[in-house]
Amino acid sequence: MDMEKMITAYPAMTDIHVTEGEPVSIRVYGNLKKLKEKGEDSFFTSLFHDFLGPEKEEEWTRRGSCDGGCTIGTSRIRIHMYHSFGRKAAALRILPSLTALAPDPDREWLEKTAALEHGLVLVTGPSGSGKSTALARILSLISSSRPCHMVTLEDPVEYVIPSDKALVHQREVGIDVQDFASGVRDALREDPDVIALGEMRDSETISAALTAAETGHLVLGTLHTTRAADSIGRIIHAFPADRQDEIRSLLAANLRSAISQRLYRTGKETWLLREILTNIPATAHLIREGKEAQIPSYMEMGLHQMRTMKQAAYGLKGLSEREREKMMKLLEL
Known part of the structure; x- marks a missing residue:
């Protein structure tokens, strides 16, 4: 899943919800919309590898959840990682530049x-x-x-x-x-x-x-x-x-x-x-x-x-x- 392309495709999007094996959901104008694309293990791996780092991954494994942030393009992304029925899940909030x-x-x-x-x-x-x-x-x-x-x-x-x-x-x-x-x-x-x-x-x-x-x-x-x-x-x-x-x-x-x-x-x-x-x-x-x-x-x-x-x-x-x-x-x- 390419988040930068998704942000460009849905400029009014405020949130992205990703659960392993489930359709990705996004929030646009306050309404939740399901996409055809599904959450894959590689997405969660890349979040830790490219943005959150090993310390956050260790916290996520130990506590079951963790929080972090990253910058993609001109947008700041707030990331909350968690588990649901043993599956990897993430809630991402898109924060536009001031x-x-x-x-x-x-x-x-x-x-x-x-x-x-x-x-x-x-x-x-x-x-x-x-x-x-x-x-x-x-x-x-x-x-x-x-x-x-x-x-x-x-x-x-x-x-x-x-x-x-x-x-x-x-x-x-x-x-x-x-x-x-x-x-x-x-x-x-x-x-x-x-x-x-x-x-x-x-x-x-x-x-x-x-x-x-x-x-x-x-x-x-x-x-x-x-x-x-x-x-x-x-x-x-x-x-x-x-x-x-x-x-x-x-x-x-x-x-x-x-x-x-x-x-x-x-x-x-x-x-x-x-x-x-x-x-x-x-x-x-x-x-x-x-x-x-x-x-x-x-x-x-x-x-x-x-x-x-x-x-x-x-x-x-x-x-x-x-x-x-x-x-x-x-x-x-």
């Missing part, structure tokens, strides 16, 4: 975020909501706008960020660094200005990220939450009760912004809904007092570019009212 993407509707917010010199920025949303793309856009803007040292920690590396004005070091968990938490601690010894975390998975990683933000670094991280305000509770409740007041204080003082994203597809179009929370003094007070449930009320006022997911849905232009109602019901807005 220059090939449509302009982001919140360019002004992205630029303001990229201009921050310290603090914590959260990019959140469910799987497949474009978190990695949003994070990469911010990092690319930073790299093109100012001289700084940027360290990213990813699993795997998805978008490759060019070193324009910035010095960029992208590190992959399992290859360049043991895990996210130790990666942040290592990064603090590498004279960083910006640290980006592909995922804030546990309290150890979150604690390291908050320490980095508190000590004068700009830290950007992702979480799997569907509301910006929910991210605050997720972070706080990742810690035992005797540390939660401390974490509230750190968040109130260092959080700069949090966004949450959802994607909605209609035929060949994809609609981005983005909720924006800016940590103003009023919201910082609510975080300290454990009243983050009241934050959406401030977001609804629209101050400092803030908006809720429902407001984002009503703000979409070009979407029919019937389709808007359908979207809001599906996304439970």
Whole structure:
């Protein structure tokens, strides 16, 4: 199977699913389509030989799954290898180059975020909501706008960020660094200005990220939450009760912004809904007092570019009212 030819033949393709002995399936405009071609053992052999390497193959054999990435043509490919009923299987996500993407509707917010010199920025949303793309856009803007040292920690590396004005070091968990938490601690010894975390998975990683933000670094991280305000509770409740007041204080003082994203597809179009929370003094007070449930009320006022997911849905232009109602019901807005 020639992936470069397949990407060229299906420019709107976002995913490829390959299972040994089964027809290859691809996702185009959100719909799954089966091809005549079947998954062959040689395809999996070439993935390890040409892209992932022996360390990932050993992990795949030992754990039953592994993650990695590669570049084919102008596209970055995220690879997840696994087994199904003892057969080899792979899920591949095609990530187009940032220059090939449509302009982001919140360019002004992205630029303001990229201009921050310290603090914590959260990019959140469910799987497949474009978190990695949003994070990469911010990092690319930073790299093109100012001289700084940027360290990213990813699993795997998805978008490759060019070193324009910035010095960029992208590190992959399992290859360049043991895990996210130790990666942040290592990064603090590498004279960083910006640290980006592909995922804030546990309290150890979150604690390291908050320490980095508190000590004068700009830290950007992702979480799997569907509301910006929910991210605050997720972070706080990742810690035992005797540390939660401390974490509230750190968040109130260092959080700069949090966004949450959802994607909605209609035929060949994809609609981005983005909720924006800016940590103003009023919201910082609510975080300290454990009243983050009241934050959406401030977001609804629209101050400092803030908006809720429902407001984002009503703000979409070009979407029919019937389709808007359908979207809001599906996304439970």
